[in-house]
Amino acid sequence: MDILALLADGFWVALQPQNLLLVVLGVTVGLFIGAMPGLGSVNGVAILLPMTFLVPPTGAIIFLGAIYYGAMYGGAISSIMLGIPGASTAVATTFDGRPMALQGNADRALVTAAIASFIGGTISVLLFTFFAPPLANVALAFSSPEEFSLMLLAFATFIGLGGDDIPKTLFSICIGLVMSSVGLDLISGQPRMIFFGLPGFFHGIHFLVLAIGIYGIGEILWTVESSKGGMKLSQATLTLRRIIQGIKTTKETFKATVMGSFLGYFVGILPAAGATPGSLMAYGVAKSLSKNPETFGKGNPNGVAAPEAANNAASTGSMLPMLTLGIPGSPTTAILLGGMVIWGLEPGPMLFVEHKSFVWGLIASLYVANLFALLINVAFIPAFVWVLKLPFTILAPIIFILCIVGGYAPTQDMHDVWLMLIFGVVAYLMRKLDYPMAPAVLAIVLGPLAETSLRQSLLISDGSFSVFFDRPIACVFMIIAIALFALPVLNLIKKRLMHKTHG
Amino acid sequence: MRTADLVMAIAxxxxxxALMWKSAELPIGWIPEEGPGGxxxxxxxxxxxxxxxxxxxxRWIRRTSPPSRSSEPYMDKGSLVLFLIGAGALTAMVGSIHIIGVYGAIPLFLIFYMRVIGNHSWLMTTCLAVITPVVTFFFFEIALKITLPKGLTEPLFYPLYDMFL
Structure with missing residues (x-):
């Protein structure tokens, strides 16, 4: 019952006029960003984080949380209308959403997507409400060895489950951690990694500089290149009657939606997985559970509902480890976590003890955001479709300017703006060669904590790594982490053996 | 693509x-009583x-990763031009912030991008080139109290400071 009382307090925070306004604004902005081809929640949150310095931390995270949610809804719009995923999280939505649009059922696909997102969001926030406090309680007992092994586990998920090129993923993790170590040594206070004696390096490399570089500048350069061809926009006629008809038919997709919600939520908790694989898996499962799987890919509404429910559920899922353990479950939550540090809040289980109104305000605002996202989405579909017609040559320079000014704001140093530009260009060039970028962002956010916990652990044990195996919880994390690191190697050996027996 | 993969890996x-050498400026071994060095x-x-x-x-030598097997160009001519113009314009904008400040650089960048790359009308371009810096000023300088670099244009802002700050 305690939880319900806390949640009620949270609603009191979330329903404050200013916070309510921020939810509505955040959801609307998120829907727009999600609807723009190529841009998703992570880009929106990275580019707009500096703007939130205007409001108190609770308002800021409520706004960014609402953007996260809105973008998950919005991603479906461009998937369905253009056949181009609005964000990678909405890739699976194109499989059946696009065929539906081409058959003249664009409106139905949009309504199905919105309602599935709503159900996915609601189920996942409920799960979140009841999972988070006990998990945070467990995490309160963690000390540095547990913290470090947990972080290692987070990085290991990228190797074992990320599905990207392994040396390139490892490289991305390492470079992110090295960048986090620039500045002053946390323990001795000595300056380190001060390149060319530039004073700008003394305050370290701010995570936002890397995040805006990669997800702002790098991403726009990428989108400018990939959207140079013409796009074909589908027609959608929306009347109240057709919307109500659409709502009535959601009964058929209810099973797929609920399945997608649970799957998405649990996949979303894993740092490397998140909304994109979650929605692809939900699509796969919905297809294999269906009585007529051959209709998938040809405009089956279940193929829209399952991934859309999953990607919204995953976005809530990824907040669970961020708030309870201080380990982000997705690149977007990594940026939110970094934001919390800027606002002077220490992420992790202590939040549930020391900043109750912040945590529960955020949780309650997710319920509110979810409702508003549905209403705004359905009511303003024509406006979002109009966004798709907006030429990218207007959006791109404005987003570039937002990046440059936003990158200057946190430290107010032109040095960081240059650094951000370099990161953006290099990230774009590396991404073309399949270097994953999300691990580096996670690493730069977690780096300082990872280093401190590692050094403290080693100090406790006088330099022996056995400290990570002597303690039961740390040992479990370490074993899972090692197993995840070994997974690709085992797969490779299996493949070779299969090859031999067949050949 | 194949060459680019190798060049990037070597770089x-x-x-x-370089980073190893740089980090070795602080002790990298074990310091008794203090733990690992900085x-x-x-x-x-x-x-x-x-x-x-x-x-x-x-992996490149053994051709086991997709980019090392790919025979496609890393960037075709069109992409290269877009990339060079985009990255070049950004660099020019950031560079010019030092001289003419944010409020000089933003309109120039917008005019260049929208006219040269986007082929938008002068009306549209002018509107955005005027509105964007005004919004930026009110949001950052007035609401957030973050002073953006102004370079040579600093004196022009004195009356505005008097009015709003």
Whole structure:
């Protein structure tokens, strides 16, 4: 019952006029960003984080949380209308959403997507409400060895489950951690990694500089290149009657939606997985559970509902480890976590003890955001479709300017703006060669904590790594982490053996 | 694509070595009573980067990664032009902030981008080139109290400061 009382307090925070306004604004902005081809929640949150310095931390995270949610809804719009995923999280939505649009059922696909997102969001926030406090309680007992092994586990998920090129993923993790170590040594206070004696390096490399570089500048350069061809926009006629008809038919997709919600939520908790694989898996499962799987890919509404429910559920899922353990479950939550540090809040289980109104305000605002996202989405579909017609040559320079000014704001140093530009260009060039970028962002956010916990652990044990195996919880994390690191190697050996027996 | 993959891996290998060398400025070994030295964390991670780069190069030689097998160009001519114009314009904008400030650089960048790349009408371009810096000023300088760099244009803002701050 305690939880319900806390949640009620949270609603009191979330329903404050200013916070309510921020939810509505955040959801609307998120829907727009999600609807723009190529841009998703992570880009929106990275580019707009500096703007939130205007409001108190609770308002800021409520706004960014609402953007996260809105973008998950919005991603479906461009998937369905253009056949181009609005964000990678909405890739699976194109499989059946696009065929539906081409058959003249664009409106139905949009309504199905919105309602599935709503159900996915609601189920996942409920799960979140009841999972988070006990998990945070467990995490309160963690000390540095547990913290470090947990972080290692987070990085290991990228190797074992990320599905990207392994040396390139490892490289991305390492470079992110090295960048986090620039500045002053946390323990001795000595300056380190001060390149060319530039004073700008003394305050370290701010995570936002890397995040805006990669997800702002790098991403726009990428989108400018990939959207140079013409796009074909589908027609959608929306009347109240057709919307109500659409709502009535959601009964058929209810099973797929609920399945997608649970799957998405649990996949979303894993740092490397998140909304994109979650929605692809939900699509796969919905297809294999269906009585007529051959209709998938040809405009089956279940193929829209399952991934859309999953990607919204995953976005809530990824907040669970961020708030309870201080380990982000997705690149977007990594940026939110970094934001919390800027606002002077220490992420992790202590939040549930020391900043109750912040945590529960955020949780309650997710319920509110979810409702508003549905209403705004359905009511303003024509406006979002109009966004798709907006030429990218207007959006791109404005987003570039937002990046440059936003990158200057946190430290107010032109040095960081240059650094951000370099990161953006290099990230774009590396991404073309399949270097994953999300691990580096996670690493730069977690780096300082990872280093401190590692050094403290080693100090406790006088330099022996056995400290990570002597303690039961740390040992479990370490074993899972090692197993995840070994997974690709085992797969490779299996493949070779299969090859031999067949050949 | 194949050449680019190798060039990037070699460049990153050199970067790793430079980072290893740089982090070795602080002690990288064990200091009694203090634990690992200040340089240890970045040093061993840079070593990790180097190992990964060598691994990537080995995979390139054995042609086991997709980019190392790809015969497609890394960037075709159109993409290269777009990339060079985009990145070049951004660099020019950031550089010009030092001289003419944010409020000089933003309109110039917008005019260049919208006219040259976007072929938008002068009316549209002018509107955005005027509105964007005004919104930026009110949001950052007035609401957030973050002073953006103004370079030579600083004196022009004195009356505005008097009015709003």
């Amino acid at each position: 990153m290998a050199f970067l790793s070595i 340089g240890a964390f970045p040093f061993w991670l840079s070593t990790g980067m180097l190992v990964c780069s060598i691994w990537i190069i080995l």
